[in-house]
Amino acid sequence: MLIVQKYGGTSVANLERIRKVAERIAQYKKKGHELVVVVSAMAGETDRLIKLAKDITPEPPLRELDMLVSTGEQVTSSLLAITLQSMGYKSVSLLGYQVPIFTTDLFTKARIKDIKIEKIKRELSENKIVVVAGFQGVTEMGDITTLGRGGSDTTAVALAAALKADLCEIYTDVEGVYTADPRIVPNARKLPKVSYEEMLEMASSGAKVLEMRSVELAMIYKVPLVVRSSFNYAEGTLITEEDAEMEKVLVSGVTYNRNEARISLYGVPDKPGVAAKIFGPIGEAGINVDMIIQTGRPDSKADLTFTVPRTDFKQALEIIKRVCEELGVERIEGDDKIAKVSIIGAGMRTHSGVANKMFETLAKHGINIMMISTSEIKISCVIDEKYTELAVRALHEAFGLEEGAKEEK
Amino acid sequence: MLIVQKYGGTSVANLERIRKVAERIAQYKKKGHELVVVVSAMAGETDRLIKLAKDITPEPPLRELDMLVSTGEQVTSSLLAITLQSMGYKSVSLLGYQVPIFTTDLFTKARIKDIKIEKIKRELSENKIVVVAGFQGVTEMGDITTLGRGGSDTTAVALAAALKADLCEIYTDVEGVYTADPRIVPNARKLPKVSYEEMLEMASSGAKVLEMRSVELAMIYKVPLVVRSSFNYAEGTLITEEDAEMEKVLVSGVTYNRNEARISLYGVPDKPGVAAKIFGPIGEAGINVDMIIQTGRPDSKADLTFTVPRTDFKQALEIIKRVCEELGVERIEGDDKIAKVSIIGAGMRTHSGVANKMFETLAKHGINIMMISTSEIKISCVIDEKYTELAVRALHEAFGLEEGAKEEK
Numbered sequence: 001m002l003i004v005q006k007y008g009g010t011s012v013a014n015l016e017r018i019r020k021v022a023e024r025i026a027q028y029k030k031k032g033h034e035l036v037v038v039v040s041a042m043a044g045e046t047d048r049l050i051k052l053a054k055d056i057t058p059e060p061p062l063r064e065l066d067m068l069v070s071t072g073e074q075v076t077s078s079l080l081a082i083t084l085q086s087m088g089y090k091s092v093s094l095l096g097y098q099v100p101i102f103t104t105d106l107f108t109k110a111r112i113k114d115i116k117i118e119k120i121k122r123e124l125s126e127n128k129i130v131v132v133a134g135f136q137g138v139t140e141m142g143d144i145t146t147l148g149r150g151g152s153d154t155t156a157v158a159l160a161a162a163l164k165a166d167l168c169e170i171y172t173d174v175e176g177v178y179t180a181d182p183r184i185v186p187n188a189r190k191l192p193k194v195s196y197e198e199m200l201e202m203a204s205s206g207a208k209v210l211e212m213r214s215v216e217l218a219m220i221y222k223v224p225l226v227v228r229s230s231f232n233y234a235e236g237t238l239i240t241e242e243d244a245e246m247e248k249v250l251v252s253g254v255t256y257n258r259n260e261a262r263i264s265l266y267g268v269p270d271k272p273g274v275a276a277k278i279f280g281p282i283g284e285a286g287i288n289v290d291m292i293i294q295t296g297r298p299d300s301k302a303d304l305t306f307t308v309p310r311t312d313f314k315q316a317l318e319i320i321k322r323v324c325e326e327l328g329v330e331r332i333e334g335d336d337k338i339a340k341v342s343i344i345g346a347g348m349r350t351h352s353g354v355a356n357k358m359f360e361t362l363a364k365h366g367i368n369i370m371m372i373s374t375s376e377i378k379i380s381c382v383i384d385e386k387y388t389e390l391a392v393r394a395l396h397e398a399f400g401l402e403e404g405a406k407e408e409k
Numbered sequence: 410m411l412i413v414q415k416y417g418g419t420s421v422a423n424l425e426r427i428r429k430v431a432e433r434i435a436q437y438k439k440k441g442h443e444l445v446v447v448v449s450a451m452a453g454e455t456d457r458l459i460k461l462a463k464d465i466t467p468e469p470p471l472r473e474l475d476m477l478v479s480t481g482e483q484v485t486s487s488l489l490a491i492t493l494q495s496m497g498y499k500s501v502s503l504l505g506y507q508v509p510i511f512t513t514d515l516f517t518k519a520r521i522k523d524i525k526i527e528k529i530k531r532e533l534s535e536n537k538i539v540v541v542a543g544f545q546g547v548t549e550m551g552d553i554t555t556l557g558r559g560g561s562d563t564t565a566v567a568l569a570a571a572l573k574a575d576l577c578e579i580y581t582d583v584e585g586v587y588t589a590d591p592r593i594v595p596n597a598r599k600l601p602k603v604s605y606e607e608m609l610e611m612a613s614s615g616a617k618v619l620e621m622r623s624v625e626l627a628m629i630y631k632v633p634l635v636v637r638s639s640f641n642y643a644e645g646t647l648i649t650e651e652d653a654e655m656e657k658v659l660v661s662g663v664t665y666n667r668n669e670a671r672i673s674l675y676g677v678p679d680k681p682g683v684a685a686k687i688f689g690p691i692g693e694a695g696i697n698v699d700m701i702i703q704t705g706r707p708d709s710k711a712d713l714t715f716t717v718p719r720t721d722f723k724q725a726l727e728i729i730k731r732v733c734e735e736l737g738v739e740r741i742e743g744d745d746k747i748a749k750v751s752i753i754g755a756g757m758r759t760h761s762g763v764a765n766k767m768f769e770t771l772a773k774h775g776i777n778i779m780m781i782s783t784s785e786i787k788i789s790c791v792i793d794e795k796y797t798e799l800a801v802r803a804l805h806e807a808f809g810l811e812e813g814a815k816e817e818k
Binding site for chain 1: 424427428458461462464465466469470472473474476477479480483484486487488490491492494495501502504506507551552553
């Protein structure tokens with residue numbers, strides 16, 4: 001089999017951990033598999049480098065920031081290749097520009113455009129374990145880019161798709177995907193299998209185990225994905241196409257996301273093209289708008305509320321103020337003390353009453369719902385941030401997700 | 410003027426030092442100069458990275474070692490570009506592969522083959538200060554190489570030559586070139602000016618202020634070189650073509666080199682091609698042989714003694730043992746407790762008796778001379794390592810090099 005493995009920052013935090021990772025890779029190699037290994041920077045290294053830049057200036061130029069930060073993965077990939085060679089395995093490390101992995105030039109948030117697989121294929125054919133520095137790519141002009149946080153997952157899945165790998169394993173410091181964050185819900189269950197769609201909804205609504213873009217990519221290219229721990233040999237969670245078994249489960253998990261902020265515009269002129277004028281500049285700045293609610297008013301104006309990542313709140317607000325002055329919007333309001341709780345399950349497609357149960361559960365605990373958004377297999381509610389844990393625990397219990405509860409149903 | 414500046418590790422040891430460097434660069438920029446700035450890794454960083462690799466295995470694979478170590482200069486160059494931009498100056502950092510600086514593939518000791526100047530010229534024409542990561546290059550296959558210790562000096566001089574720069578300034582933590590190492594000879598004098606040839610002989614015989622290869626390059630391409638401190642604004646030492654004034658000085662400096670080891674071969678078959686068989690494999694391993702002495706014997710065999718850098722002693726000895734077995738050499742001897750002291754001066758060309766004065770001075774202090782080598786403007790003696798300081802001080806005094814002595818002559 002051709003297997004792409006990705007090891008996150010805690011999995012390669014020091015030389016001892018890198019040794020453990022190399023031993024695991026060696027086991028796969030001995031079984032005859034071809035291996036492409038994607039590594040993150042050592043835990044804490046990316047933050048250390050960003051801090052260096054921010055100690056110079058609060059908003060460092062992004063091209064230079066990518067140049068700086070990409071060294072983290074470069075160090076890990078060479079250290080892992082050295083370790084593998086010291087154990088007697090042929091290995092070579094490759095940077096983004098060496099593969100090459102071509103991206104857009106939106107520095108710090110670049111997107112992969114094209115991966116050339118010839119060099120990797122050649123190295124594999126020479127029986128080498130190919131170690132690829134995650135998180136980084138290169139523009140057509142030769143500038144180094146990074147793919148944003150969680151970018152190493154994206155590197156791994158994109159490589160698996162390009163190479164038509166049989167499996168993509170994401171090694172991290174948790175054992176898999178849980179029904180809820182075990183730090184908040186101690187009796188949360190590890191899920192043996194979830195569908196791409198469910199995982200996508202979980203990731204988009206706050207589950208940190210996998211970055212959304214990497215799940216999207218895996219879904220599009222049908223890359224079988226396994227999330228598991230590099231600290232033990234427990235089986236992880238398989239993320240794959242939906243099957244009949246999954247449909248039976250009403251709700252698979254409860255997620256939350258505190259990285260949310262709300263922006264409300266009151267008295268927006270209700271005419272064609274207004275939405276584009278508001279959301280165009282935000283999109284151009286690379287800020288993702290999540291939920292949008294628009295309500296009409298009798299005076300042919302509208303009120304508009306939407307959410308953005310809290311980390312982009314300040315920047316989004318500045319853009320919006322500029323745009324709204326032009327449009328003659330009456331009033332702007334911002335709130336970054338909100339959270340989004342979501343329930344996700346493939347079974348929602350065929351079951352009704354799930355939404356109502358969610359609203360009732362929150363109401364029973366005195367939690368006010370500010371915004372609601374739904375998809376076929378997800379319901380999200382924006383609430384006051386301080387109720388986050390309470391809401392997650394209440395929903396986890398209400399939908400019978402706790403350890404042992406499943407058998408009783 | 411187009412000026413290439415190079416800042417060494419102590420000059421960019423931390424963000425505060427980088428800020429100071431940026432302020433100096435800004436002064437030049439304000440005067441209207443075009444600037445290409447080459448930086449080393451932050452002091453200690455290269456050693457830290459090498460130690461990481463050697464903690465994995467005593468002899469890490471060299472391609473991966475270069476991949477690892479080159480991150481040091483990458484970090485500094487981006488940090489300097491960020492600092493310059495935060496001060497309002499347009500700037501861009503470039504890595505070896507981005508310039509590109511093409512080298513041979515002798516990893517950790519690569520040699521520059523070709524520098525493409527188009528990209529740098531383009532960035533300069535956009536009024537940018539171009540920051541280049543020193544010490545690194547790229548092979549035609551796209552692998553990262555490093556140029557060996559002191560490689561950032563070589564990067565700077567090679568760039569100055571390729572760009573036909575008006576001046577190349579090497580900033581370091583000493584104020585210039587001295588008549589002797591001030592740590593050993595406290596009353597050593599700073600030289601305002603030395604010739605390329607003198608500097609070359611000084612560098613080749615142990616003066617650490619400049620790497621030999623960079624002086625060689627500067628001499629070939631007639632790049633005016635200034636060595637000065639980034640810690641103050643004192644004038645440095647200008648290294649340039651020999652002029653009449655320089656010829657008047659009998660001896661310009663005394664140097665020493667402890668990074669020496671001696672290998673002696675007794676009973677070497679004295680027939681054509683033997684020397685090539687011995688020194689060929691050593692050269693192929695990238696080891697520089699310095700002094701060679703061959704003495705004939707009545708039995709048509711010869712004794713051969715030569716020196717290599719102490720850091721390559723072990724490797725050289727292994728190669729020699731293998732070769733000598735084939736050749737039927739009687740006995741091999743090695744000694745790495747030696748030092749080389751040298752006196753250098755353009756004036757030697759036109760004065761005699763300098764060598765004799767050197768030998769007499771060493772003899773007067775009871776120092777035995779093991780090997781002698783001379784050039785037009787240098788005399789070197791290999792002695793027992795323990796006499797190094799004594800020899801340097803005695804020669805410095807004998808040739809009247811101390812502060813104040815010049816005026817009396």
